[in-house]
Amino acid sequence: MDSFGSDFSSGGSGAKMDTGTIMEQVKVQIAVANAQELLQRMTDKCFKKCIGKPGSTLDNSEQKCIAMCMDRYMDAWNTVSRTYNSRLQRERARL
């Protein structure tokens, strides 16, 4: 998040960057960070599931497996997100 710092350092008083712009930029950076995290974990899990003994290339069955794995990982992620969200709502309703 290096650019985070430089976005704020507009030097001196009377920053040209208004709050709205900063908020939008931060949201974008957060979204990017989340996408990277998702990709990293997905790659890790699908490599473990689909690649046995690493060969000299990714053969067809491995590629098909990875493709399916990606979709299933997204399904799993969405299920977890939904379930966690419902649980939080339930907990809040109790308070």
Place this chain on the structure above:
Amino acid sequence: MQTMDGQGATADPQLQHFIEIESQKQRFQQLVHQMTEVCWEKCMDKPGPKLDSRTESCFVNCVERFIDTSQFILNRLEQTQRSKGGFSESILSE
């Protein structure tokens, strides 16, 4: 006119609120990432053409039990601290 030095940023109520909301959203996201990873290990055998209902139930249960576990740990920790007077003491005495 608000400056964007350290003090200025936290004095802006709009920014403050934004930071709170985004931080909360991020905590949520992080937990989803974490639980997806943990539950994948527990629930997923071989990735198929779709998420079958048995696997999906496993994920749902996994999330619920994970949160239960987290709450259990917090509650018990609170109890142990109250009765035994310290966390480290209670670990050593177990």
